[in-house]
Amino acid sequence: MASSFHRWELLPDLGRQCYNAGCTIAEIRTTVRHLIITSGYATCLAATNNLFASKLLEENVPAKAGGPPGNAFELVYTKITDTVRKKLHTADPVLGEYIRTHLYGDIYSSPGITLAQRQLFMTAFLAEAHMHEELFGHAYAGFRFGNDKEAVLKAVDMSFEMSLSPSNTVYKSAIDTLSLAYKKFKKDFPDGPPPLPEVAIPDPDSVRIPPLPPSFNYATSSGT
Numbered sequence: 001m002a003s004s005f006h007r008w009e010l011l012p013d014l015g016r017q018c019y020n021a022g023c024t025i026a027e028i029r030t031t032v033r034h035l036i037i038t039s040g041y042a043t044c045l046a047a048t049n050n051l052f053a054s055k056l057l058e059e060n061v062p063a064k065a066g067g068p069p070g071n072a073f074e075l076v077y078t079k080i081t082d083t084v085r086k087k088l089h090t091a092d093p094v095l096g097e098y099i100r101t102h103l104y105g106d107i108y109s110s111p112g113i114t115l116a117q118r119q120l121f122m123t124a125f126l127a128e129a130h131m132h133e134e135l136f137g138h139a140y141a142g143f144r145f146g147n148d149k150e151a152v153l154k155a156v157d158m159s160f161e162m163s164l165s166p167s168n169t170v171y172k173s174a175i176d177t178l179s180l181a182y183k184k185f186k187k188d189f190p191d192g193p194p195p196l197p198e199v200a201i202p203d204p205d206s207v208r209i210p211p212l213p214p215s216f217n218y219a220t221s222s223g224t
Contacts, residue, residue, distance in 0.1 A: 001124055001159050003032070003047035004039045010162075011047060015056040026061045030112025031121065033063060037103045038125040060209055061112060067206030069105020070199045075115065076104070076141045084137075109199045111207065116145040116196065123152055124159040127174035128166070135174060136181050143185035146193045152178060 002010040018028055032051065035044035051057045064070060077084045088096030108118065119142030126135040139152060156174055160166045201207060
């Protein structure tokens with residue numbers, strides 16, 4: 001969330017706090033890569049460069065890069081998958097397929113953090129961004145994946161605390177939306193959440209660290 005608000009000065013200390021709390025390099029890298037979904041390529045690149053320069057990303061970790069998409073999109077939306085796809089395609093079919101096959105099929109499907117952790121990130125971002133129709137779906141999915149109400153509310157509170165222009169009206173609307181999502185979850189799953197699903201990746205070899213071509217010349221590419 002600090003990256004989403006371009007508060008780059010906070011990142012090194014937050015990174016160190018994460019490692020001190022027991023986070024792995026895979027969790028850090030995967031969370032930063034997840035910024036492509038919420039905040040775009042430029043923000044993700046800036047956060048990566050900031051943490052790399054602070055020597056907090058010294059080890060690389062594999063992720064899904066290419067190949068057929070994983071099924072995270074279907075796991076998040078379950079019974080309304082076709083409805084969501086149709087809505088995306090109505091607005092922009094190219095964007096709809098990009099979201100399904102790349103953002104969900106690659107980034108969201110990559111290992112490193114759980115589906116429950118991803119939903120905490122998504123709900124925090126969507127709440128502050130006043131995207132409350134989307135917030136309902138992601139919060140509901142997060143409850144299905146095992147997030148409790150307290151954790152979701154804490155994530156949302158942190159988002160508004162970091163925001164450079166927090167709105168009480170937007171915050172209250174977000175809390176109302178979360179309450180509706182939780183109410184639906186309790187109605188649909190009175191005995192608690194089902195087992196956390198695992199993302200299915202059709203081509204396991206697509207989870208990798210992409211190598212540079214053997215003929216790549218660093219001196220030429222850097223202009224020297």
